[in-house]
Amino acid sequence: MHKRIDAHQHFWNFDPVRDSWIDASMQKIQKDFLPEDLLPLLNENKFSGCVAVQASQSEEETSFLLDLAAKNDFIKGVVGWVNLLDENIAERLAAFSTQKKLKGFRHVVQGESDDFMLRNDFRNGISQLKPFDYTYDILIFHRQLPAAINLVNHFPEQAFVLDHIAKPDIKSGAIQSWKEDIKELAKAQNVMCKISGMVTEANWYSWTADDLKPYLDVIFENFSKENLMFGSDWPVCNLAANYNLVVKTLEEYISQLSIQEQELIWYGNANTFYKLD
Secondary structure, eight states: OOOOEEEEEOOBOOOTTTTTTSOGGGGGGSSOBOHHHHHHHHHHTTOOEEEEEOOSSSHHHHHHHHHHHHHOTTEEEEEEOOOTTOTTHHHHHHHHTTOTTEEEEEEOGGGSOTTGGGOHHHHHHHHTTGGGTOEEEEOOOGGGHHHHHHHHHHOTTSOEEEGGGGOOOTTTTOOHHHHHHHHHHTTSTTEEEEEOSOTTTSOTTTOOHHHHHHHHHHHHHHSOGGGEEEOOOBTGGGGTSOHHHHHHHHHHHTTTSOHHHHHIIIIIHHHHHHTOO
């Protein structure tokens, strides 16, 4: 295997108030996770770098991640947060535009109403990203896919990536409506998909690769090999697995693909999408 990029992971200094989404059921991740914790895992699994993605909704978070990236060469890119609803969004983006490692933005839409992505103020924010060459990570629950389909079709020039395959209900095995929406979303030429965050949508304590397979099959049937990238979702993945197991599960699933296709999924596509070189 050649180079690999982990296209989706997080860092934080744990703050129980700010990080209230990390509830009592998530004790394993109620602590700090910093670059020195991730680097050995990347090395062990032959990753040359990673993309750090926002976990809390503040510009402080963006600055925190950029600071870590400045001090750690293996953090190749940052997906930050900015208030896309702000009418002065263009000024905020201009202020960030000097930051070479800042590649795009994300909003935790899974915590918003199902029609959030249809809002005019949100759409105004999205419309301002392309002039600065910023990407947008779509973080949603599967029920929000119809709004996401509307969004990506409304902005055909904007580069989007779907996080965590839109969080289907792997635990229950429900697949049909998610599958139909994924098929529709994948038709858009401007959307990539991260193979990430799946183990935490399965049963944390008893999932197997067989539980994930039907969902991976849908993703691989609908997205081309040029539109898929790997993300560990570390440290959140620790709730249901560990770093090595998440990597190994995808390694086994894509082992039948050509070496070139595997390289795209592990490295090439993330590198192209986020312009990491």
